[in-house]
Amino acid sequence: MDDTNEEGFMRITRVAIAGFGNVGRAVAAMLLSRRERYRSVYGADVRLVAACGSRAGASDEAGLEADRFDSLEPGKSGPDFIASSGADILIEAGPSNFRTGGPGLAYIRSALSAGRDAIVISKGALVYDGRALRDLAKTSGATLKISGATAAALPTIDLIEHSLLGCQVLQVEGILNATTNYLLDAMTMRGVGLDAALREAQASGLAEPDSRSDIEGWDTACKLLILANFGLGLDLSIENMSINGIETVTQVEIETWRAEGLVPKLVGSLTLQADGPSASVAVRTYPRTDPFALVSGKTKAIRITTDLMGEVFSIASGAGPAATAAAALKDFEHILLARSQCRSSPVAKTLPDYKPNALFIWRTGWRCRRRP
Numbered sequence: 001m002d003d004t005n006e007e008g009f010m011r012i013t014r015v016a017i018a019g020f021g022n023v024g025r026a027v028a029a030m031l032l033s034r035r036e037r038y039r040s041v042y043g044a045d046v047r048l049v050a051a052c053g054s055r056a057g058a059s060d061e062a063g064l065e066a067d068r069f070d071s072l073e074p075g076k077s078g079p080d081f082i083a084s085s086g087a088d089i090l091i092e093a094g095p096s097n098f099r100t101g102g103p104g105l106a107y108i109r110s111a112l113s114a115g116r117d118a119i120v121i122s123k124g125a126l127v128y129d130g131r132a133l134r135d136l137a138k139t140s141g142a143t144l145k146i147s148g149a150t151a152a153a154l155p156t157i158d159l160i161e162h163s164l165l166g167c168q169v170l171q172v173e174g175i176l177n178a179t180t181n182y183l184l185d186a187m188t189m190r191g192v193g194l195d196a197a198l199r200e201a202q203a204s205g206l207a208e209p210d211s212r213s214d215i216e217g218w219d220t221a222c223k224l225l226i227l228a229n230f231g232l233g234l235d236l237s238i239e240n241m242s243i244n245g246i247e248t249v250t251q252v253e254i255e256t257w258r259a260e261g262l263v264p265k266l267v268g269s270l271t272l273q274a275d276g277p278s279a280s281v282a283v284r285t286y287p288r289t290d291p292f293a294l295v296s297g298k299t300k301a302i303r304i305t306t307d308l309m310g311e312v313f314s315i316a317s318g319a320g321p322a323a324t325a326a327a328a329l330k331d332f333e334h335i336l337l338a339r340s341q342c343r344s345s346p347v348a349k350t351l352p353d354y355k356p357n358a359l360f361i362w363r364t365g366w367r368c369r370r371r372p
């Protein structure tokens with residue numbers, strides 16, 4: 001497929017979205033609305049060439065416009081459909097299932113094995129088969145980005161991979177689930193019971209109709225595990241973790257903590273010790289002066305303790321489909337940036353078949369590669 005657009009000087013970037021629900025559609029709308037930015041900042045003519053749900057989808061080599069989103073064609077779905085669209089970047093936004101990998105697993109495997117970059121939003125495949133997916137990306141030279149699966153708008157994986165590069169991470173503590181933080185906050189600050197608080201959160205659209213994965217701590221565990229394995233190179237499995245949610249928290253406990261000046265939070269904790277890592281999810285209490293005690297409502301936060309940079313803390317209030325889509329498209333811009341840097345590298349310009357918008361394989365380790 002031709003790499004340059006009709007004007008002959010702008011590189012075409014073809015994107016496909018697998019999983020076209022709340023988040024997938026938010027990604028699609030945001031991607032289309034940012035096309036001019038991608039052209040002017042990265043010299044990329046970005047086209048959404050395919051999108052699909054479980055049974056239907058749409059594709060167009062020239063790029064889909066929003067008017068096609070509500071008339072998906074039956075049968076246009078699945079990893080082969082996405083592969084045949086010619087997309088060179090997959091954005092995966094399907095349902096998450098850490099016990100099976102979910103439908104996302106096949107899409108991600110298909111993209112990475114063909115050397116296509118993947119931006120993954122659902123957690124299931126990364127928990128279920130993370131090591132194999134990392135290896136697949138390494139072998140094919142594809143980029144695998146996972147901000148959407150690691151607390152989205154909250155900088156977590158970026159913090160580890162960029163801001164703390166070279167430091168030794170000693171401990172990670174995260175309030176990684178907006179729903180449980182909202183529920184505990186309502187129970188503590190307003191004396192509302194868990195069931196009533198949950199109904200409130202569901203009515204406002206924050207909590208899903210089936211919120212067991214959040215309440216029982218599985219969602220927090222999955223995010224922590226992905227951070228540990230992808231960010232810190234560990235090999236944790238969900239079976240290695242002790243996981244307790246907020247379902248057993250009683251109003252009596254809440255009153256006791258309040259009287260003692262303590263604030264409860266559902267926290268995923270990872271400690272890296274000489275005898276190996278230990279990871280858990282549980283309700284922990286913090287004195288009111290601790291930054292975690294101030295993380296209220298649907299806000300999330302992470303505290304990373306390092307050897308030389310001390311404690312680093314990040315906090316973010318963005319939650320929901322738009323914030324998640326923005327996090328995935330932040331990953332997308334990092335891919336565009338890396339590609340544009342490769343194209344304009346002095347090394348690339350010395351090669352005999354240099355074209356301003358082509359990528360090159362450079363044997364000396366320059367991290368550009370030929371696109372599929």
Ligand SMILES: NC(=O)c1ccc[n+]([C@@H]2O[C@H](COP(=O)([O-])OP(=O)(O)OC[C@H]3O[C@@H](n4cnc5c(N)ncnc54)[C@H](OP(=O)(O)O)[C@@H]3O)[C@@H](O)[C@H]2O)c1
Binds near residue numbers: 020023
């Ligand atoms: N919602 C949020 O705020 C949020 C925040 C962070 C992360 N996430 C994660 O983002 C992902 C998507 O969330 P969502 O809220 O958008 O869920 P959703 O509205 O339920 O959408 C899921 C989409 O996946 C599609 N799907 C299911 N099986 C598929 C298959 N085999 N092939 C292709 N598509 C398939 C569904 O298709 P049908 O429509 O045909 O069923 C639907 O379009 C989840 O993994 C979630 O954990 C969500």
